Amino acid sequence: MVVRVSTTLTSTAVPTSARPAPRRRTRVLALPEARWALAATVAFLLGLAFDLGGTPAWLYGPLYAVAYATGGWEPALEGLRALREKTLDVDLLMIVAALGAASIGQVRDGALLIVIFATSGALEALATARTADSVRGLLDLAPTTATRLTDDGREETVATADLAVGDLVLVRPGERIGADGQVLDGMSEADQATITGEPLPVAKGPGDEVFAGTLNGTGALRVRVERDPADSVIARIVTLVEEASRTKAPTQLFIEKIEQRYAVGMVAATVAVFAIPLAFGADLAAALLRAMTFMIVASPCAVVLATMPPLLSAIANAGRHGVLVKSAVAMERLGEIDATALDKTGTLTEGAPEVTAVTPRPGSGLDENALLALAAAAEHPSEHPLARAVVTAARTRGLRIAPAEDFTATPGRGVTAVVEGRTVTVGRADDADSDATVVLVTRDNAPVGTLTLTDRLRPDAAATTVALTALTGTAPVLLTGDNPRAAARVADATGLTDVRAELLPEDKVAAVRDLHAAGRKVLFVGDGVNDAPALAAAHSGIAMGRAGSDLALETADAVVVRDELVTVPAVVRLSRAARRLVVQNLVIAGTFITGLVLWDLIGHLPLPLGVAGHEGSTVLVGLNGLRLLRESAWRSGTAQDT
Numbered sequence: 001m002v003v004r005v006s007t008t009l010t011s012t013a014v015p016t017s018a019r020p021a022p023r024r025r026t027r028v029l030a031l032p033e034a035r036w037a038l039a040a041t042v043a044f045l046l047g048l049a050f051d052l053g054g055t056p057a058w059l060y061g062p063l064y065a066v067a068y069a070t071g072g073w074e075p076a077l078e079g080l081r082a083l084r085e086k087t088l089d090v091d092l093l094m095i096v097a098a099l100g101a102a103s104i105g106q107v108r109d110g111a112l113l114i115v116i117f118a119t120s121g122a123l124e125a126l127a128t129a130r131t132a133d134s135v136r137g138l139l140d141l142a143p144t145t146a147t148r149l150t151d152d153g154r155e156e157t158v159a160t161a162d163l164a165v166g167d168l169v170l171v172r173p174g175e176r177i178g179a180d181g182q183v184l185d186g187m188s189e190a191d192q193a194t195i196t197g198e199p200l201p202v203a204k205g206p207g208d209e210v211f212a213g214t215l216n217g218t219g220a221l222r223v224r225v226e227r228d229p230a231d232s233v234i235a236r237i238v239t240l241v242e243e244a245s246r247t248k249a250p251t252q253l254f255i256e257k258i259e260q261r262y263a264v265g266m267v268a269a270t271v272a273v274f275a276i277p278l279a280f281g282a283d284l285a286a287a288l289l290r291a292m293t294f295m296i297v298a299s300p301c302a303v304v305l306a307t308m309p310p311l312l313s314a315i316a317n318a319g320r321h322g323v324l325v326k327s328a329v330a331m332e333r334l335g336e337i338d339a340t341a342l343d344k345t346g347t348l349t350e351g352a353p354e355v356t357a358v359t360p361r362p363g364s365g366l367d368e369n370a371l372l373a374l375a376a377a378a379e380h381p382s383e384h385p386l387a388r389a390v391v392t393a394a395r396t397r398g399l400r401i402a403p404a405e406d407f408t409a410t411p412g413r414g415v416t417a418v419v420e421g422r423t424v425t426v427g428r429a430d431d432a433d434s435d436a437t438v439v440l441v442t443r444d445n446a447p448v449g450t451l452t453l454t455d456r457l458r459p460d461a462a463a464t465t466v467a468l469t470a471l472t473g474t475a476p477v478l479l480t481g482d483n484p485r486a487a488a489r490v491a492d493a494t495g496l497t498d499v500r501a502e503l504l505p506e507d508k509v510a511a512v513r514d515l516h517a518a519g520r521k522v523l524f525v526g527d528g529v530n531d532a533p534a535l536a537a538a539h540s541g542i543a544m545g546r547a548g549s550d551l552a553l554e555t556a557d558a559v560v561v562r563d564e565l566v567t568v569p570a571v572v573r574l575s576r577a578a579r580r581l582v583v584q585n586l587v588i589a590g591t592f593i594t595g596l597v598l599w600d601l602i603g604h605l606p607l608p609l610g611v612a613g614h615e616g617s618t619v620l621v622g623l624n625g626l627r628l629l630r631e632s633a634w635r636s637g638t639a640q641d642t
Contacts, residue, residue: 037122040071064111071118097292104285109607120615146178167225180227188219270295297596297610302617306585309625314578322561323571330557335575343526344480349455355393357452364448371449373399378417378424381407435485460566465494467569508534585621592617
């Protein structure tokens with residue numbers, strides 16, 4: 001039986017609506033395989049009824065013929081096409097077995113084989129469609145139109161595909177957000193459970209990030225588009241899962257490599273099973289029936305289907321939770337890792353500065369809030385990351401930010417502005433701590449205090465390192481180009497002991513290769529251009545997607561779209577679950593084939609029972625692989641990580 005595992009997806013227009021987008025599920029009879037199988041089944045059952053009722057053969061014979069034709073024409077055609085390309089297809093062998101049974105008077109058994117064979121193919125097609133449904137449902141979330149605001153304040157309805165970075169979009173209450181972006185104005189809440197998995201709506205206000213396809217709540221929002229629609233979270237998930245469906249894991253490639261040899265050997269064995277008893281005087285019909293049964297039960301359909309459904313189901317499930325695994329190869333390799341190496345900046349930390357200390361000078365007459373508000377007023381016109389951090393800190397405390405005049409910025413030095421008639425300067429302090437950035441605030445050339453900024457640790461960094469330690473048996477290695485004091489601060493907060501600082505990109509590669517030389521299969525997690533060589537050198541590489549460089553995203557085997565670090569151990573667990581299911585499937589398939597073949601060779605295996613056992617095992621391994629599509633498969637991985 002030819003087993004096709006595909007997740008080819010097509011975009012369907014879905015109007016913007018206040019209602020949640022329905023999750024589309026492929027109808028059984030929408031599949032041609034199911035329609036042909038139904039026709040074959042109906043014809044067979046009618047023929048069987050007439051046959052058992054003692055009616056003439058001319059009445060039930062044509063019905064059996066219809067069952068043969070409707071259930072067998074497509075696999076026969078595919079088998080002949082494969083034969084023309086000098087490939088022996090097990091589909092063709094099934095049809096030959098059915099026709100062989102009919103040739104010795106076992107028309108009913110041959111028709112039963114065709115019906116079960118066609119039904120099995122329909123169930124496999126349905127299982128594959130369900131895999132595609134789970135990812136295609138993401139496309140249904142994305143609206144096809146959005147309300148764009150023009151420069152003169154007018155509103156125009158445009159296709160979301162035509163939105164560009166920098167466009168302003170109006171999102172009314174109850175509408176779905178048309179693009180990934182940042183809220184500029186308005187207050188609301190967004191139901192983003194389909195993207196982030198958060199069960200409750202999340203408050204959204206100026207500065208907050210929103211995702212395409214999430215549902216806006218009761219307020220109106222003005223959103224600036226930050227990503228091209230083709231690069232949105234949803235679009236990237238769909239694209240990468242489509243790409244993954246076109247790849248094959250090493251286990252699958254190995255199975256396909258031996259499949260042809262197995263099929264040729266099976267044909268030779270079938271000839272022997274027929275010819276040897278015949279040479280010793282066995283009945284022709286009995287020998288042929290035994291040979292046909294052998295050909296059916298020895299076919300490797302279940303073995304072929306053992307690998308890809310679990311891996312593709314895992315890829316689809318991970319994609320729904322914001323981890324884009326690029327191929328079946330990558331998904332299989334993730335489960336093999338037994339050591340991890342982590343970058344610091346942008347991986348364990350957010351890669352963005354945060355004000356962690358406000359220290360007024362004695363005698364300045366300022367308290368912490370007054371000093372922070374003064375610095376924020378001077379920094380407000382600046383787009384520098386440190387300036388944004390100072391302004392954000394002031395807004396978080398609810399401080400008033402006074403307007404600034406005569407603003408000037410000197411690269412590498414700082415900014416100067418007139419705030420409420422006083423000249424305020426904010427610049428790097430000469431005695432800055434190498435573990436943090438310290439800026440000095442002066443007013444009319446007199447120092448009035450300092451602000452300390454550090455790279456903020458991700459909230460889930462410590463939990464992630466604990467989970468990775470439990471998965472691999474050893475704590476992750478911290479590889480960073482930052483200074484030793486900054487690296488030590490992060491290591492202390494996350495429980496890491498193997499810390500290697502001030503590394504150049506080639507040093508990170510050397511560290512990864514040293515671990516490989518020690519027999520470890522290393523997972524490297526990073527985000528920057530300098531991490532790309534290590535991502536490529538590692539057994540598996542995962543990039544942080546939100547702030548990750550294009551080079552890192554291209555090089556990595558998987559991308560964490562929303563920068564939720566805790567999903568890294570979760571996807572490793574999911575990969576290991578997929579690998580376990582592959583092994584389970586191979587054991588199930590091998591057990592069925594071995595048992596049925598021995599039964600046929602040693603005893604007498606009825607043809608209908610052989611057909612049921614063979615096709616039943618094929619369906620069983622297919623459905624077993626699709627278990628990883630369930631939400632519980634992801635939750636079980638994250639539950640162990642928390």
